[in-house]
Amino acid sequence: MISLEDVTVAFDGFTAISNVDLRVEQGEFVTIVGPSGCGKTTLLRTIGGLEEPTSGRVRIDGRSPEAAQTNADIGFVFQQHTLFPWKSALENVTFLRKTAGNAxxxxxxxxxxxxxxxxxxxxxxxxxxxxxxxxxxxxxxxLHLDADVLLMDEPFGELDEITRDELGVEIRDLWRRERKTVVFVTHSVPEAVFLADRCLVMCGQPGRIEATFDVDLPEPREEDVFGTRSFQEQVAQVRQTLHENYA
Ligand SMILES: Nc1ncnc2c1ncn2[C@@H]1O[C@H](COP(=O)(O)OP(=O)(O)O)[C@@H](O)[C@H]1O
Ligand SMILES: [Mg+2]
Known part of the structure; x- marks a missing residue:
């Protein structure tokens, strides 16, 4: 379980996110959607221990993010892949697990x-x-790290739309099988709704969580969901909240 209590992160006096309270349950898939610059990456990095809160507290299963990371309990996927160019696909997959001290x-x-x-x-x-x-x-x-918590920052951001849709279906399917705790950041509203159990709308500045939507879609979620009325209505609701709060 991930918990944030009244978390504020400031860089040299500039407040990127302010007073964020959040709980993500074990095995829950949460998406965070919001415009560029509203603090999504900062929030995700703070959950993962890559940024330190200026005030407030982050806990992952009762421990600090640093302790969780040391234990290889957090897996990251960033917008730009961070693969080693000289290693093969297979070696890239196994390497991180090795450095984390797992065979x-x-x-x-x-x-x-x-x-x-x-x-x-x-x-x-x-x-x-x-x-x-x-x-x-x-x-x-x-996934090979076998961390319980997966933090994903616009992992499909640089991909074409068809590939994004396909990977979205695959990620949701993987999650159904593995039940990791996932926090997934995106600026695509349809992606945020399609993937989520719960979709958080972030607005800035400083960034805050403006609204939470419980997503209700049939499982397994496949491409045909995109065309359903229920999906489109939920996307429209999230979009409206974003527009209402767009400064
Ligand atoms: N390390 C940093 N130093 C100074 N300002 C930063 C730093 N990281 C992010 N910011 C600022 O914080 C705000 C939120 O950034 P970010 O979290 O990257 O937003 P998003 O991911 O939603 O686009 C932006 O105004 C950005 O310029
Ligand atoms: Mg970002």
């Missing part, structure tokens, strides 16, 4: 790559892979 399991890593549609590309270097494939490797790497 890499090549078979499990292969299975993850397969489940991400990358069978046959285990030995390929990042430069031989498309943008979507590199993000799939990054996601497989985060």
């Amino acid at each position: 890499p399991e090549a078979d499990a890593a292969r299975a993850l790559l397969r489940s991400m549609g990358l069978e046959g590309f285990e030995d390929a270097r990042p430069k031989e892979l498309s943008g979507g494939m590199k993000q799939r490797v990054s996601i497989a790497r985060a």
Whole structure:
């Protein structure tokens, strides 16, 4: 369980996020949507211990983010892949687990790559892979860490729309099987609704959580959900909240 109590983060007097209270339950998929600059990345980095709150408190299963990270309990996926260019897809997936002090399991890593549609590309270097494939490797790497908490910062941000939709379906499906606790940041409203159990709308500045939507969509969530009236209505509600608060 992730909890933030009255968290404020300021950089040299500039307040990026202010007085954020948030609880994410074990196994919950939460998305955060908001315009550029409203503090989404800052919030996610603070949850992961990459930024320190100026005031307030962050806990992950009762521990500090630093302790959770040391224990390899947090997996990150960023907008720009952070793969080692000289390592193969498979080596990239196993490497992080190794540095975290866990024995890499090549078979499990292969299975993850397969489940991400990358069978046959285990030995390929990042430069031989498309943008979507590199993000799939990054996601497989985060999953291979076997962390309970996955923090994703616009992981599909640089991908074309079709690939985004496809990866969205895959991520939701993976989550259904693995039940990780996921906090997923995006500026795409449809993506935020499609993926979430709960969608938080952030507005700035300083960034704050303006509204929370419990998403109600049938499972498993597949491409046909995008065309349903229920989905479109929920997207419209979130969008309206964003527009009402857009300064
Ligand atoms: N390390 C930093 N130093 C100074 N300002 C920062 C830093 N990181 C983010 N900011 C500022 O905080 C605000 C929120 O940024 P960010 O969290 O990246 O927003 P988002 O991810 O929603 O686009 C922006 O105005 C940004 O310029
Ligand atoms: Mg950002």
